[in-house]
Amino acid sequence: MNESMVVKNIITAAQPYLEGKTVKDLVVGISLISCQLSDGTVGVSYVLRHGLPPSCSAFAYAKDAIGKPAAEVAAWLMEKDDYIGRSIGSSVLSAASQQIDIPDDNNPDKMFGIEFGAEDTVGMIGLIGPVAKSLQSRVKEVIVFDESISAFGGNVSIHPMSEQPALLPKCNKMIITGSSTINGSIDGLLAMCPDATEIAMVGSSTPMFPQGWNGTKVTSLSGSWWKNEHKEEIFKAISCGSGIMELHPYMLKKALYIEK
Numbered sequence: 001m002n003e004s005m006v007v008k009n010i011i012t013a014a015q016p017y018l019e020g021k022t023v024k025d026l027v028v029g030i031s032l033i034s035c036q037l038s039d040g041t042v043g044v045s046y047v048l049r050h051g052l053p054p055s056c057s058a059f060a061y062a063k064d065a066i067g068k069p070a071a072e073v074a075a076w077l078m079e080k081d082d083y084i085g086r087s088i089g090s091s092v093l094s095a096a097s098q099q100i101d102i103p104d105d106n107n108p109d110k111m112f113g114i115e116f117g118a119e120d121t122v123g124m125i126g127l128i129g130p131v132a133k134s135l136q137s138r139v140k141e142v143i144v145f146d147e148s149i150s151a152f153g154g155n156v157s158i159h160p161m162s163e164q165p166a167l168l169p170k171c172n173k174m175i176i177t178g179s180s181t182i183n184g185s186i187d188g189l190l191a192m193c194p195d196a197t198e199i200a201m202v203g204s205s206t207p208m209f210p211q212g213w214n215g216t217k218v219t220s221l222s223g224s225w226w227k228n229e230h231k232e233e234i235f236k237a238i239s240c241g242s243g244i245m246e247l248h249p250y251m252l253k254k255a256l257y258i259e260k
Contacts, residue, residue, distance in 0.1 A: 002078045002086060002184045010093070010181065010212030011078055017096040017209075018071040025231075026065050026091075028084060029238035032204075032247070034226075035091040037070055042226040042234060043094030044247065046179045046205045048083040050148040059084045070096060077181065086182045090205050097208040098225050105222055105255035111135075112200035113220030113257050114173055123168050123196075125189055126177030126203070127158065143167050147183075168192040174199040178206030178223065190216055204244060210258050218258060225252040 025036040034044045052058070062084060065073045070092050077089030109115070111131065116122065120139040124132055127146040135142050149158050159167060168174075168189070174196045180186040182205060193199060199218045206223035213221070226234060230250040237246050244251075 001081060002182075004078075004181065004184045004187050006186045006190070006213070006216060007078050007181050007184070009214070010207045010209055011075055013209040013212035014074060014093055014096055014207070015071060017099045018069075018074055018092070021070040021096070023065045023068055023070055023073050023092065025235070026062065026088065027235045027238050028059065028062055028088070030241045031243040032238045033084070033087045033091045034234055034238050035065070035073075035088065035095055036228075036231055036235075037092070037095045040228050040231075041095040041098045042228050042231050043091040043096070043098075044204045044224065044226055044234070044238075045087045045090035045094055046177075046182070046203065046244075047087055048148070048179055048182055051083050051183065053082060058082065061085070062088060083182055087205070090178070090182055090207070093207045093209070094204065094223070094226075097223070098228075100208060100210075102208055102221075102225075102254045102256050105253040107255070112175060112202050112222040113255050114175075114198045114200050116173065120173050121171050123171035123174045123193065125175070125185075126179055128175070128177070128202070131175070139173075143171060164189075164192060169194060171195075172197055176201055177203045179203065181205065181207060190218070193217065208254060208256065210256055213258055220255060220257050222253070222255045225254055226250055227252065 022038045024038045027034050036042050074089050074092040076085045080086050121141045124144045200220045202222045204224045208223045227250045
């Protein structure tokens with residue numbers, strides 16, 4: 001079970017947008033998961049494949065999501081013990097969030113709703129290679145952690161996970177991928193950033209329900225909606241092992257600043 005209190009609050013906040021809907025279709029790929037709800041909306045979430053258990057039958061239950069109430073499957077993000085079940089729940093939340101009025105992410109002066117300066121020490125949880133490289137020339141330091149990667153080419157180094165308690169308190173700005181809600185690490189990560197003035201949750205697995213983040217220091221949500229009319233293309237790409245880069249033509253980037 002995912003013991004994250006943040007995740008529990010998100011699922012509670014999402015309930016009005018899940019009511020009356022069912023899971024119409026589902027695809028589980030090696031990199032991504034996507035679902036379609038009964039209202040036609042499509043959601044996508046990341047697969048934390050480095051943490052998956054063995055056995056070819058470990059996820060036989062996944063097909064049972066089809067036809068179930070959306071609220072029941074969304075709760076898998078909290079209730080399931082494995083990352084596939086949690087990611088399926090995350091994809092349902094992604095689809096349901098399309099009912100919320102969230103502006104497009106089209107502010108060229110900010111990255112993930114944050115202004116970065118030369119004096120900033122930026123922590124990044126979950127490597128986003130192009131973003132890390134871009135920030136290096138703009139800020140004092142970029143400190144990157146990624147559980148699934150031990151090294152990264154170029155000038156971006158990945159710090160061992162054991163160094164998080166020592167290094168994250170030094171960061172005044174944070175970029176955290178939404179997959180931290182899937183592995184349940186989000187509460188601990190936020191607790192290790194007591195002096196961060198800006199914290200952005202980013203990526204397709206970010207639950208875009210601002211009320212669910214009340215009581216946290218998260219200041220912005222930068223996630224993705226999907227072009228529902230391209231459901232077949234999205235499902236086909238994911239079934240063939242494609243990742244986010246291949247889905248860009250069907251992506252709508254969204255960003256929301258959380259008022260404190």
